[in-house]
Amino acid sequence: MRLLLLEDDMLLGEGLRDWLAGEGHVVDWCRSLGEASAMQGEPFDALLVDWQLPDGSGLDRLAERVQGLDGGADDYLVKPFAPEELAARLRAVLRRAGGGADDRWRHGAVTVDLAARAALHDGAPVELTAREWAVLEALVRRAGRLVTRPELERLVLGFESELASNAIEVHVSALRRKLGRTLIETVRGLGYRVARA
Amino acid sequence: MSPRPPSIAGRLARALGAWTLLWGAAVGLAIWLAATHEVDELLDDTLASSAELLVAVLREHGDAEGTPLPDAAIRRFAWQLVDADGRVRLRSPRAPQAAWREGGAAGLATVPGWRVYGLATGREGRMLYAAQSLGERQEARLEVALAAIAAAVAVGLLGHFWLRAHLRDELQPLQRLSMRLHAWDPGAAAPPLGAPERAELAPFHAAIDLLAARLAARLANERAFAAHAAHALRTPLAGIDAQLAVALRETDGAVAERLQRVRGAAARLQAVVAALLALFRSGDGAAALQRRALDLRSLLGRLPGLPLAVAVSGGATLDADPDLLLAALVNLLDNAARAGAAHATLQVEADALTLHDDGPGVPTARREALRAALADADNQGGAPLGLGLLLAARVARVHGGALSLPEVERGFAVRLQLGPGPGVPGGGALEPAR
Numbered sequence: 305m306r307l308l309l310l311e312d313d314m315l316l317g318e319g320l321r322d323w324l325a326g327e328g329h330v331v332d333w334c335r336s337l338g339e340a341s342a343m344q345g346e347p348f349d350a351l352l353v354d355w356q357l358p359d360g361s362g363l364d365r366l367a368e369r370v371q372g373l374d375g376g377a378d379d380y381l382v383k384p385f386a387p388e389e390l391a392a393r394l395r396a397v398l399r400r401a402g403g404g405a406d407d408r409w410r411h412g413a414v415t416v417d418l419a420a421r422a423a424l425h426d427g428a429p430v431e432l433t434a435r436e437w438a439v440l441e442a443l444v445r446r447a448g449r450l451v452t453r454p455e456l457e458r459l460v461l462g463f464e465s466e467l468a469s470n471a472i473e474v475h476v477s478a479l480r481r482k483l484g485r486t487l488i489e490t491v492r493g494l495g496y497r498v499a500r501a
Numbered sequence: 502m503s504p505r506p507p508s509i510a511g512r513l514a515r516a517l518g519a520w521t522l523l524w525g526a527a528v529g530l531a532i533w534l535a536a537t538h539e540v541d542e543l544l545d546d547t548l549a550s551s552a553e554l555l556v557a558v559l560r561e562h563g564d565a566e567g568t569p570l571p572d573a574a575i576r577r578f579a580w581q582l583v584d585a586d587g588r589v590r591l592r593s594p595r596a597p598q599a600a601w602r603e604g605g606a607a608g609l610a611t612v613p614g615w616r617v618y619g620l621a622t623g624r625e626g627r628m629l630y631a632a633q634s635l636g637e638r639q640e641a642r643l644e645v646a647l648a649a650i651a652a653a654v655a656v657g658l659l660g661h662f663w664l665r666a667h668l669r670d671e672l673q674p675l676q677r678l679s680m681r682l683h684a685w686d687p688g689a690a691a692p693p694l695g696a697p698e699r700a701e702l703a704p705f706h707a708a709i710d711l712l713a714a715r716l717a718a719r720l721a722n723e724r725a726f727a728a729h730a731a732h733a734l735r736t737p738l739a740g741i742d743a744q745l746a747v748a749l750r751e752t753d754g755a756v757a758e759r760l761q762r763v764r765g766a767a768a769r770l771q772a773v774v775a776a777l778l779a780l781f782r783s784g785d786g787a788a789a790l791q792r793r794a795l796d797l798r799s800l801l802g803r804l805p806g807l808p809l810a811v812a813v814s815g816g817a818t819l820d821a822d823p824d825l826l827l828a829a830l831v832n833l834l835d836n837a838a839r840a841g842a843a844h845a846t847l848q849v850e851a852d853a854l855t856l857h858d859d860g861p862g863v864p865t866a867r868r869e870a871l872r873a874a875l876a877d878a879d880n881q882g883g884a885p886l887g888l889g890l891l892l893a894a895r896v897a898r899v900h901g902g903a904l905s906l907p908e909v910e911r912g913f914a915v916r917l918q919l920g921p922g923p924g925v926p927g928g929g930a931l932e933p934a935r
Contacts (some may be wrong), residue, residue, distance in 0.1 A: 313736045319743025326750055354736075382824075383735035384771040386803070387746045 305349040305398065305441060306330040306459045310340055312357050316383075320352070323387040324394075328421060328437050330462045347455050349445070350394060353377070395419060398445075409444045409501045414483045416444050423483060430482050435460060439475045443488060448500035450491055510672055517664050521657040528657075529650030536645040544638055545609055545616070551578050552620040552631035559622060559629065578631050579615075585626030601630045611635070674698035682709065687716050727778060734778070738771045768804050769831045773892070776828030780895060790822050790899055797849055800827055808838035809858070815849035821900060821919055829896040830856070832889035833915055842912065852921060855907065857914040868906055875904055893917060 307324060311317035312335045321333045332348075334340040337359045355361060378397045381390060395418075399407060407419035415424040423430045423440060432440065442459040443451055451459075456472055476488055476496060489497045559582065579596040581589050587603040589596075601612050605628050607619040615632040622629050678694060685692040692713045697703040745764040749757055797813045800823060811834065830847075833856050837845050842860030863871070874886045875894055886894070893915065894904040901920020906913075 313740055315740030316736055316743055317740075319740055319747055322747040323743055323750075326747065382775075384738035384742055384775070386768075387743045 305394075305438075305445070306347065306462065307332070307394075308340065308343055308346070308348045308351045308353075309333045310335075310337075310351065310353045310357065312336060312354060320387060320390065324391065327391050328434050328441070330438060330460060332462050347458055349459075350398060352390070352394075409447060409498075411487060411499055411501065412484065414487055416440060418444065425483055432479070432482065433475075435471075436475050436478050436482075439472065440479055440483075443496060443498045447498050450495050450497045452495035456495060510668055513668055514665055517661050517668075521654075521661040525650065525654040525657045528653035529646070532649035532653065533646040536649060537642050540642045540645055541638070544633060544641065545618070548578070548609070548616065548618045548631050548633055549620075552580070552618045552629055555580055555631060556620055556622050556629050560624075578633055580632065581630045582622070583628045583630060590627065595634075596632065601632060602628070671699070674702060678702060678705070685713075687713070687720075691717075730778065734774055738767070738774060741767050742771065765804065765807070769835070772804070772824065772827045772831045775824040776892065776896065779822070779824055780899070790825070792820055792822050792900070794818055795821055795823055795826065797847060797854075801830070803827060804831060808835055809842055810844045811847060812844070813847045813849060815847075816851065817849050819849055819851060819854060819919065822896075825896045825899065826854075826917075829893040829917060832892050836887065836889040837913065840913065852902070852919045853916060854919070855914060855916045857909060857912060859912045862909070862911065862913045872906055875906070890915070 307329050309317060309320055309324070309331050311320065311333070314335075317333050317335065321331045324331045332343060332346070334343065335358075337357055378401065379393050381393060399419075407417060409416040409418065413426045415427075416422075417424070418441065421437065421441075423432055423437070438460045439456065442456060453472055460472070460475070476490075480488060487498065489499070491497055579593045581593075581596045581600055582591040583600045583603070584590050585605065587600050589598060589600050592598070601615060601617045602610060602619055605619075605621065605626060607621060607628065610617050610619070614635055616635060616638060617630050617632040620629050620631070621627075674697075677698070681694050682692065685694075692709055694706055694709060697706045742764065745760055745767060749760050749764065752760060795818065797817050797819070801807070801811060801813070804827070834845060837856070837858035837860055840858070840860040842858035845856055845858040848855040848857065871886065871890065875890070890904065897904045897917045897919060900917075902918035905916045905918065907916050908914075
């Protein structure tokens, strides 16, 4: 998942960024609303916002700028909190945002367990790199919908990452090799899509 | 203990009593003087009238010895008919044999034991003397004066008791004001004093309103400070935990174990800070209580690196504020570990939690001292409660319950009795993430 983390405290921001990155998420960390303004229009799965920032209230200002937030938060945590709890609450929020759908996505012999962050082929676990998992998760969370290549790049690699021009193709090829060629459909000239479960 | 201050009602009652006595005495003296004078005049007039009546009778019936005279005159007065030579010709039974006066003296005079009025009969120089004993006159004066004084004192006493009753009624508004102040929670918006019941109480109401406004402003300032302090303390604590979590994931072996212990200590610090801030933010903590059903095992899972082995028995679920309950448990478990306990049992009931450790326990005298300190609600007497028991007692109290130290055969036990869960407000406004 691609996350926008808005936190002005260096110790906490860095710790959360590294923890969530270790969980396989793509995290863009901003320390102020000014920095976050540059992210307008970026496709984030979730925003992690500190209530009080040096240049204003994180929630209020982002509600104006980010379409779909509807001026409110889906959940909140009172500091101090453990990063494990934040990650668990994040997964719960995303599950609710997906209509409470099953965390397991199945297509043929392939099963993707979003909660366990695991991919299975014929019931056997398949080892994926962090980037491969990020590509697979981004597509599965948008199953049945076309994901354009630029959108997928931003979802998987974040705002500031240097990216080789064919990086997405390389990860898609690896996924097809490990999980089957029919798993990911290429919509020529536009992007990629996986079927609904 | 400071001496009891004087009572307004008592002082006024004593003043009223003294005033009543003084008033009665002054009125009695005035009446005595007036009555003496008026009674003397009245009796003298009566004496003269009686003499004139007797002379008229003598003229009518003659003055030979044995002449009958009116009964009334005989009972009230004494009289003598005295010849010109001073011999008593006739006399009433009470009159002395010797003449009261000689030489034809007429008019009023006082002789030893008598008040005498002399009147010439007009026959052979004889004089009629009508007299009244001085004792009888004194008795008449005394009866009149005493009756008047008694009436004055009765009026005074009636006034005294009426004023005392009225004074009690007038002091009632002050008593009601005291009771309302006694029930006033300084954390409330304003004291529920209502309108002043007497004009004299209006300045007092105004002073209390002013005091309440100052107190509210002070509380608001302190709570605002607590909110800022919360943000300032919570964020670095969360940062420490996040950094330790990342470091733990990137490390293994002995360093990981050391980091795990540090993270456990940080988690306990977080719990205590969160509880202290919650208690401080709400004054007594009750307003910010965020009570919900808690699973004790899950709650303890938030505390990595517990200082002793903890077993949970009973229902394992109770209704409480998680931050506050966790802070109480952290401190009680730390106390138990410091005392030498290696194991502890948490017995969970619907609205109570009992922690029983296998440590050496405390001597009876010490336990009694701790109990006495717990009975002192705010531990203001410098009683020997450490932070652990003090915090746990406060947590129990803001939940509507109390902390107690049950008798156990071995080890040491602490029981947190929480108030009834259902019906207790969920606790103030939702606390936003900071």
